[in-house]
Amino acid sequence: MTDDFLVIVDSMCNLDLLFYVAAHTGQPELSQCATQHARTLMRTLLRTETGKFPNRKGYHGPIFSTAHVSNFDPKTGDLKEIRTGQGFAKDSTWARGQAWAILGYSQTFQWTGQKEFLETACGLAEYFLIRLEMLPESFERPVSASTQNGTRETQRRTCGRLVPPWDFDAPFDESNPLRDSSAGIIAANGMLALSQSLGACGEHELSRRYLDAAISLVEDALDFSLAEEKAKLIIQDGTVSVEDAQPGQMFEALLKNATANHNSGDHCRYWDHGLVYGDYYLIEFGNRLLRMGIA
Numbered sequence: 605m606t607d608d609f610l611v612i613v614d615s616m617c618n619l620d621l622l623f624y625v626a627a628h629t630g631q632p633e634l635s636q637c638a639t640q641h642a643r644t645l646m647r648t649l650l651r652t653e654t655g656k657f658p659n660r661k662g663y664h665g666p667i668f669s670t671a672h673v674s675n676f677d678p679k680t681g682d683l684k685e686i687r688t689g690q691g692f693a694k695d696s697t698w699a700r701g702q703a704w705a706i707l708g709y710s711q712t713f714q715w716t717g718q719k720e721f722l723e724t725a726c727g728l729a730e731y732f733l734i735r736l737e738m739l740p741e742s743f744e745r746p747v748s749a750s751t752q753n754g755t756r757e758t759q760r761r762t763c764g765r766l767v768p769p770w771d772f773d774a775p776f777d778e779s780n781p782l783r784d785s786s787a788g789i790i791a792a793n794g795m796l797a798l799s800q801s802l803g804a805c806g807e808h809e810l811s812r813r814y815l816d817a818a819i820s821l822v823e824d825a826l827d828f829s830l831a832e833e834k835a836k837l838i839i840q841d842g843t844v845s846v847e848d849a850q851p852g853q854m855f856e857a858l859l860k861n862a863t864a865n866h867n868s869g870d871h872c873r874y875w876d877h878g879l880v881y882g883d884y885y886l887i888e889f890g891n892r893l894l895r896m897g898i899a
Contacts, residue, residue: 612689623715696772714801735772
């Protein structure tokens with residue numbers, strides 16, 4: 605750390621704790637640090653997208669993609685370089701990083717009330733939605749559902765378009781594109797918080813836009829990635845144990861199709877599995893809906 609000081613876009617979600625502690629302990633310096641951190645990442649990790657993507661009907665603000673890692677000179681604070689840790693490349697958009705930014709800037713606006721953070725969250729959300737809309741049809745799969753007799757029946761609708769690729773700019777196998785379900789769920793939480801803030805500001809059309817998008821992201825993830833393998837609690841003689849609902853069929857997460865790290869240069873890669881981020885924010889999304897009186 606004498607020569608390099610790495611900051612990841614994921615850290616935007618950590619600011620929520622600093623703001624919380626500042627509000628509950630009367631230490632404004634913590635809130636000031638968090639606010640400055642958010643501005644530093646706006647300057648170093650956010651990229652303004654112009655001319656490359658289609659105009660957004662109903663949205664007229666700037667659009668932002670994200671890089672993953674800023675490397676600062678710890679002696680001067682100057683930016684030395686942009687890197688990636690878990691994404692495809694330093695100039696690509698790692699899907700979960702974009703999602704962390706949507707949620708982080710939405711939360712930062714809720715704590716500070718400073719409109720620059722609200723506008724940033726909107727621009728990040730729009731980019732996420734653009735890239736999902738631009739995905740090829742190979743990301744879609746027919747929806748199958750259980751019938752009354754226990755067989756599987758394919759319905760006419762499809763799912764999967766809103767379960768994002770692990771990196772929006774990485775090459776993919778059209779027969780089975782690698783995804784990160786956790787990215788979609790995290791982004792949905794950010795858009796739900798964004799919808800609340802916009803509604804409070806009187807921006808009702810934009811508020812509805814992100815509420816609808818958030819719900820669509822989660823519905824698609826449940827159609828595509830919800831694990832069919834279930835567990836059941838067994839209570840016998842005061843002892844609680846867990847068994848597979850179907851013997852031998854288990855999956856240790858709620859959602860499948862997550863990717864922790866698929867960077868080709870990393871010595872430790874994990875992909876197409878369950879991930880705690882996805883499960884946590886899936887439950888949090890339901891809790892947010894309950895607090896909003898929607899669910």
